[in-house]
Amino acid sequence: MITFHPPLRALGAAVLALGLLTACGGGGEAAKEPPPNQIATGQAPSYYPADYSQLIEASKKEGGTLTIYSNTDQENWAPIFRDFSKKYPWVTKIAANNLDSDEVFQRVLSEQATGSSPADLVVSNAAQAWADFGARQGTLMEYASPEKDKLPGFGELMPHVYAMSIDPLSIAYNTSLLPEKPTGLKSLAAILAKDPAQYKSKITTRDVGGAFGFTVSHAFAAARPDSWTSLQSVLPLARPETSSGTQLEKITSGEYVAGFFVSAAPAYPVVEKSGGLLAISFLDDGTVALPRGIGIAAKAPHPATSKLFVDFVLSQEGQRAVAEGGLTSYRDDVPAAEGLHTYQELVKAVGQDNVILAKYEKVPDAEVKSFTDKWNGLLGR
Amino acid sequence: MTTLSPPRRPVHPPPRYRRPLGLSRESWLQYTVLLLLAVLVLAPVVPTLYQSFLDRPLYEAGGVLGVDNYVRLFTEAGFGRVVLNTALFAGLTTVLSLLIAVPMAVVVVRTKLPGGRLFAAAMQWPFFISSLILGFGWITMYGPAGFVSVEVRRLLGFLPWNLYSIPGMALTEAVALAPIVYTFCANALRQSDASLEAAARVCGAGPLRILRSVVLPLLRPPVVYASILVISMSVETLSVPLLFGQPVGIDVFSTFLYRNGLQSINPDYGVLGAASAIILLVTVSLVALQAKLLKNAQRFVSVRGKATRPRPLDLGWLKWISVAAIALYVVMGALIPIGGLVFRSFTQVFTPLQSPFKTLTGDNYERIFTYPVYVQSIVNSLLVAAIGAVLVSVLSLLAVMVARRSDFRFHRAVEYLALAPQAMPGIIVGIGLFWALAFAPFGLGSLIQGTLWALIIGFGLRALPSGFGSIAPSVMQIGRELDNAARVSGADWVRTFTRILAALVRPAFAGALILTFVTLLKEYSPAVFLASADSNIIGTTMLELWVQGNTGSVAALASLQIAITATFVGLAGLLLKGRDKDA
Numbered sequence: 001m002i003t004f005h006p007p008l009r010a011l012g013a014a015v016l017a018l019g020l021l022t023a024c025g026g027g028g029e030a031a032k033e034p035p036p037n038q039i040a041t042g043q044a045p046s047y048y049p050a051d052y053s054q055l056i057e058a059s060k061k062e063g064g065t066l067t068i069y070s071n072t073d074q075e076n077w078a079p080i081f082r083d084f085s086k087k088y089p090w091v092t093k094i095a096a097n098n099l100d101s102d103e104v105f106q107r108v109l110s111e112q113a114t115g116s117s118p119a120d121l122v123v124s125n126a127a128q129a130w131a132d133f134g135a136r137q138g139t140l141m142e143y144a145s146p147e148k149d150k151l152p153g154f155g156e157l158m159p160h161v162y163a164m165s166i167d168p169l170s171i172a173y174n175t176s177l178l179p180e181k182p183t184g185l186k187s188l189a190a191i192l193a194k195d196p197a198q199y200k201s202k203i204t205t206r207d208v209g210g211a212f213g214f215t216v217s218h219a220f221a222a223a224r225p226d227s228w229t230s231l232q233s234v235l236p237l238a239r240p241e242t243s244s245g246t247q248l249e250k251i252t253s254g255e256y257v258a259g260f261f262v263s264a265a266p267a268y269p270v271v272e273k274s275g276g277l278l279a280i281s282f283l284d285d286g287t288v289a290l291p292r293g294i295g296i297a298a299k300a301p302h303p304a305t306s307k308l309f310v311d312f313v314l315s316q317e318g319q320r321a322v323a324e325g326g327l328t329s330y331r332d333d334v335p336a337a338e339g340l341h342t343y344q345e346l347v348k349a350v351g352q353d354n355v356i357l358a359k360y361e362k363v364p365d366a367e368v369k370s371f372t373d374k375w376n377g378l379l380g381r
Numbered sequence: 382m383t384t385l386s387p388p389r390r391p392v393h394p395p396p397r398y399r400r401p402l403g404l405s406r407e408s409w410l411q412y413t414v415l416l417l418l419a420v421l422v423l424a425p426v427v428p429t430l431y432q433s434f435l436d437r438p439l440y441e442a443g444g445v446l447g448v449d450n451y452v453r454l455f456t457e458a459g460f461g462r463v464v465l466n467t468a469l470f471a472g473l474t475t476v477l478s479l480l481i482a483v484p485m486a487v488v489v490v491r492t493k494l495p496g497g498r499l500f501a502a503a504m505q506w507p508f509f510i511s512s513l514i515l516g517f518g519w520i521t522m523y524g525p526a527g528f529v530s531v532e533v534r535r536l537l538g539f540l541p542w543n544l545y546s547i548p549g550m551a552l553t554e555a556v557a558l559a560p561i562v563y564t565f566c567a568n569a570l571r572q573s574d575a576s577l578e579a580a581a582r583v584c585g586a587g588p589l590r591i592l593r594s595v596v597l598p599l600l601r602p603p604v605v606y607a608s609i610l611v612i613s614m615s616v617e618t619l620s621v622p623l624l625f626g627q628p629v630g631i632d633v634f635s636t637f638l639y640r641n642g643l644q645s646i647n648p649d650y651g652v653l654g655a656a657s658a659i660i661l662l663v664t665v666s667l668v669a670l671q672a673k674l675l676k677n678a679q680r681f682v683s684v685r686g687k688a689t690r691p692r693p694l695d696l697g698w699l700k701w702i703s704v705a706a707i708a709l710y711v712v713m714g715a716l717i718p719i720g721g722l723v724f725r726s727f728t729q730v731f732t733p734l735q736s737p738f739k740t741l742t743g744d745n746y747e748r749i750f751t752y753p754v755y756v757q758s759i760v761n762s763l764l765v766a767a768i769g770a771v772l773v774s775v776l777s778l779l780a781v782m783v784a785r786r787s788d789f790r791f792h793r794a795v796e797y798l799a800l801a802p803q804a805m806p807g808i809i810v811g812i813g814l815f816w817a818l819a820f821a822p823f824g825l826g827s828l829i830q831g832t833l834w835a836l837i838i839g840f841g842l843r844a845l846p847s848g849f850g851s852i853a854p855s856v857m858q859i860g861r862e863l864d865n866a867a868r869v870s871g872a873d874w875v876r877t878f879t880r881i882l883a884a885l886v887r888p889a890f891a892g893a894l895i896l897t898f899v900t901l902l903k904e905y906s907p908a909v910f911l912a913s914a915d916s917n918i919i920g921t922t923m924l925e926l927w928v929q930g931n932t933g934s935v936a937a938l939a940s941l942q943i944a945i946t947a948t949f950v951g952l953a954g955l956l957l958k959g960r961d962k963d964a
Contacts, residue, residue: 067914073929074752095754097914098925106648110819113440116827118913176734201525204628209640239628242640245930246628253732255526266930273729275740381630 035337037079037320039086045315048146058304060090066305068096069104070123072292076265076325083321084312091305101126102211105133108297112139120300121309123164125292126211131362134158134295141296143307147314152330152343154291155314157360163291164313165327166343166357167265169216170280170287173258174251177202184285185260189230192237199237204247204259207240208375216261216288218371219358224286234260235378252278261288265326268341282350289346290358292327407874411789414779418798421842425805425813426661432654432816439650439816450651451659460637460656466547467633470622471615473551474558478611481555481710482562483597483604488703490570491596492588493693495700500707501567507715508560509946511903512553513620513920514939517927518718519544519553520624521725528721531733545629554621556714558611565603570596575692588694609671610803613664617806619906634660638808639909657809664804719943726936745933749941754914755934758922759941762902765833765918769841770898776841777848777893778886781856782878786864796849803846807906814839815910831913839907844897851896855889856882895953899946 044052070077074096081094099107104124111117124130133139140160148156155163171182182188192199206213221227239256241247244263248270250256260283267280294313296306312318319329323340330343347355363371404412428439433451435444454460482504488494489501507515522529523544534540543549577599581591619635627636634656641653696703725731729740749755777799783789784796802810818826818835829835859882867877905920912921919942926935 069914073925073931074754075929075931078752095914097912097917098929100928102648109438110440110815111830113442113819116824118831174734240630241628243928243930245926245928245932248930249927249932250526252730253521253524253526254531254734255524270930273740273744275730275735277730277732277735 037083037317037324039083039317041087041089044311045146047150048311052146055304055307056088059088059302059308062302062305064090064305065093066091066095066120066302066309067118068094068121068123069099069108069119069297070096070121071099071101071104071125072096072123072327073098073266075269076327079321079324080313080318083317084309087312087317088305088308091308096123102129105129109133109136109139112298117297117299118301119297120302120306121294122297123292123294125167125215125290127215127290127293127358127360128211128363130158130161130293130295130360134161134360135362138298141298141300141303141306143296143310145307145311145314147311150316150331151314152332154357155330157291157293161293161295161360162310162314163330164294165265165292165322166289166330166346167263167292167328168282168287168289168346168355169261170264170267170282171258171260172248172251172262172267172271172278172280174254174256175277175279177254177257181279181281182258183281184283185227185230185234186285188258188260189233193233196233196237199257201237201239202255202257203234203238204241204250204256204262205235205238206244206247206261207242208372209240210242212290213240213242213261214363214368214372215358216290217375218363218368219290219356220261220286220288221371223356227286231375232378235375236380238379240379248278263290264341265328268326282346284350284354286354286356287346287350288356288358289328289343291360293360405873407787408789410779410875411783411787411791411795414776414783415789415791415795415798417776418780418795421838421845422798422801422805424817425810425839425842427813428816428820429654429657429661429809429813432650433658435651435654437651438648440819450655453649454652454655454659459632460659463632463634463637463656466626466631467616469547470551470554470633471612473548474554474615475608475611477551477555478559478562479604479608481559482607483566483600484703485707485710486563486566486570487592487596487600488696488700489707490567491592491694492696492700492703495704500704500711503711504563504707505560506711507557508564509899509903509950510557510715510719510943511620511905511920511939512557512618513624513903513905513923514722514942515557515715515718516553516620516624517932517935517939518722521721521731522718523549526732528733529717545625545631547626547631550621550625550631551615553625554615554618556710557621558614559710559714561610561614562604562607565607566600569600569603578692578694588696589699591694605674606671609667609674613667613804616660616664616667617808617906619808619909635806635808635906638806638812653812657806657812660806661804661809664806665801668800668804722936723940723943726933726940729933731933731936742933745931745937746941748931748934749937754917755922755938757915758917758919759938759945761833761836761916762919762942763945765836765840766898766901768833769837769844769901770894772837773841773844773848773897773901774852774890774893777845777852777897778890780845780849781852782882785853785856786878786882787874799849800846802842805842807843807904808909810839810842811907811910814842814907831911831916833916835911836908836916836918839911840901840904843904843907844900847900848893848897851893852886852889855892856886859885891953895950898949902942902946902949 044056077096084094085091101124104122105126108117108119108122111119142160145162157163171188173182178191180191182191192203206216208214208217244266247256247259247262248267251259252270252274262280264280271278271280294310296303296310300306313322316331316333319331319334323329323334323342328341328343328346332344334342336342336345432439434446434448436447436449437444485504489497489504494500521527523542524530525544530540577595578591581595586594616634619639622631622633622636623639626633632640637656638653641649724737726745727741727743728737729742729744731737780795780799784792784799789795814835818830820826829838863881864877867881872880903920905918908918908921912918919938923935923938926938
């Protein structure tokens with residue numbers, strides 16, 4: 001029989017106790033926070049249609065819950081849920097899982113096909129999957145948001161699918177390993193060209209075999225055809241990763257020197273905590289901005305509450321919460337601040353011409369194969 | 382003359398049991414167990430096989446049957462290289478596991494070794510740690526930028542190993558699986574008859590000769606059994622190939638399924654189903670091979686009625702080499718990676734480029750306890766493990782009784798069904814159950830889909846072979862004469878169990894509870910498909926946090942899981958030890 005020695009058990013108990021103690025103590029200095037979001041409880045903006053109050057009344061009868069299938073982190077969701085519950089207090093439980101970007105759709109499609117899906121809302125930045133999803137019959141609920149006219153032109157990504165945020169892709173680098181700051185892909189290529197042997201396998205990018213990686217890489221290459229010159233020298237030194245999180249962790253640990261097409265949203269908190277070791281910059285030769293689509297599932301169990309939620313995240317109040325959560329808001333009436341990131345901030349940093357908005361359009365299979373073969377060929381796969 | 386006859390002695394009638402529909406209650410119970418096992422085992426398999434022949438996802442109408450998926454699998458999807466990688470990975474893992482565990486089992490159990498008891502306990506610890514956690518720890522320490530790697534590179538001028546390779550992956554997985562081989566071999570050695578060694582000693586053989594000529598040959602059955610178990614576990618493991626192999630383009634079965642099922646631009650469910658079907662074929666073949674090999678294992682039976690207690694052999698100076706080797710395995714394989722992981726959980730940044738003490742923090746734990754969804758994942762894991770352990774242990778006990786202590790016509794089928802999940806990779810259980818629940822009759826699936834019960838079923842299915850394997854040997858050690866005595870007194874099969882065998886198998890049942898609890902707590906790959914926003918568990922939450930770059934919180938959650946496991950096993954150990962003393 002297995003015996004367990006007291007010292008190890010004591011260690012286990014100590015770790016658990018210490019964890020609980022620090023959790024209750026709320027250890028660590030509180031980060032500097034922007035001023036709180038002002039929420040008008042229980043009422044819609046004045047420019048909403050007169051019958052919107054009926055929608056609010058319908059929502060009260062739906063039980064106060066929402067289920068969201070998303071590929072968004074809990075940290076990003078937290079301010080949005082907090083403020084939405086403040087605005088509509090009867091909504092007390094919002095469950096959002098954090099799936100892979102395509103898995104969101106596979107899950108909903110499987111469940112819808114068998115007659116019942118608990119998903120109210122679908123949130124993902126998988127552009128190809130959204131295009132495929134929207135093209136199918138009976139997958140999305142038709143809804144024209146009253147916020148539509150208040151949004152920039154690119155706010156509606158495809159019929160009945162809106163942008164919750166517009167998240168830029170960045171270059172992330174280790175400040176102690178890379179001698180100078182890369183300001184774009186050309187800049188990065190020039191830095192690496194000084195000693196390619198030293199940087200072999202030390203650069204990371206996103207795997208174009210995955211939906212996210214394909215969308216951002218393809219959007220960049222399509223908008224900047226001359227970038228293949230830089231890619232030809234950078235990609236042979238690179239390894240693909242399937243998530244920004246692993247990219248960031250490995251850049252911070254020194255396994256990679258730098259990475260390009262790293263999503264800025266997860267990067268912001270890591271940069272803040274790294275003590276200066278990790279830094280990011282947007283590409284001055286083209287920064288891809290990837291919209292995060294939100295749509296209401298057909299036959300959503302809570303349709304009225306879902307509509308309130310969509311309208312909320314598109315509203316000034318909601319976009320403010322989106323920015324606080326670490327995503328990038330894009331309404332013009334949400335100002336940038338410390339801890340709040342906005343699309344306007346991005347435009348100011350790299351110039352409007354250098355912002356490449358990824359489109360929610362289906363890319364033909366042949367083009368997908370052609371692009372991925374070329375890209376993977378340069379990677380050496 | 383009147384004669385008196387003696388008074389007639391009253392005769393007690395034999396006991397009578399109800400026979401619904403003409404069947405005895407034991408038949409009812411036995412058929413129920415058979416059907417339950419069949420439904421549980423076939424539920425994930427049937428949709429998978431069906432999908433592998435469909436030309437579109439199961440959820441789309443109008444599918445046509447054909448073999449195009451298999452053709453496409455080997456021509457376009459690059460599955461051939463996947464097969465080769467998997468074979469190399471599984472083969473190397475098995476070899477390394479045996480090289481680590483077999484010598485250690487021999488020296489710990491059969492030789493005079495300083496601190497032998499401590500080593501016997503320490504050797505098994507990696508088993509209680511999820512290989513997902515072990516994988517994280519190994520990257521932190523031995524990865525290209527790990528602490529140990531940086532030091533070694535500084536000392537030698539180069540790094541002699543590459544963790545992101547098939548040998549690197551195999552070594553990490555072998556460290557996690559070696560305890561299984563060790564346990565099988567150690568148990569066999571403890572039960573073997575010492576007279577064979579005594580005979581060798583009488584002929585003048587020295588300790589080393591006895592080990593080589595007598596002890597090692599006796600280990601063939603457990604080595605074969607454990608090898609096949611390790612191979613099938615290597616074939617289906619997801620953690621290490623996902624963390625180590627994916628960035629450098631090494632695809633094995635599990636990452637192929639994961640990538641094509643969850644991360645692909647255009648998920649191809651047909652190819653996914655075909656690949657799953659082939660993997661099932663491989664793993665089922667392995668289990669069948671195992672059964673065949675063990676059938677001939679009778680000639681290695683060495684337990685006799687008058688077995689004597691074996692005398693430990695003295696290795697002389699070699700024992701210190703043994704001590705060093707075991708210490709190296711435990712420290713380098715488990716303690717350093719786990720220690721690094723625990724340390725990581727208390728820092729913001731953990732890299733040789735910067736002092737970890739510069740960013741000490743409790744924030745990683747605070748994050749876990751701040752977000753309700755993460756606390757929920759811990760609670761969910763505990764619930765699934767606790768409820769699942771009870772249900773699996775009960776089902777295992779019933780299965781063992783039907784398979785090994787009854788004359789049920791299909792008793793062999795019951796045993797095969799109980800062990801079959803060993804051949805079912807976790808990801809396939811997840812995908813298959815997801816589809817099975819989606820198409821279950823009467824809307825039954827929608828009640829279970831996305832709830833903890835889906836996880837309890839999926840995880841429980843995976844833990845069933847462990848439960849069965851834990852209870853079966855003990856039941857087989859109980860002599861048949863006890864059953865026969867009860868039958869002579871008129872008891873039926875059910876009464877025999879409840880009155881006699883139940884008490885005798887209680888220790889084995891307790892052992893199964895512990896084993897399955899730990900197994901269920903660290904399980905996660907079926908949940909990749911079965912979990913929902915309301916039923917996340919520690920494993921899926923760790924994957925989520927890792928993908929989002931919250932590695933400090935991953936380390937915190939991993940440390941919590943280790944603490945929970947350590948606490949549980951410690952308490953269970955104390956309870957069982959107390960019971961032994963009473964007995």
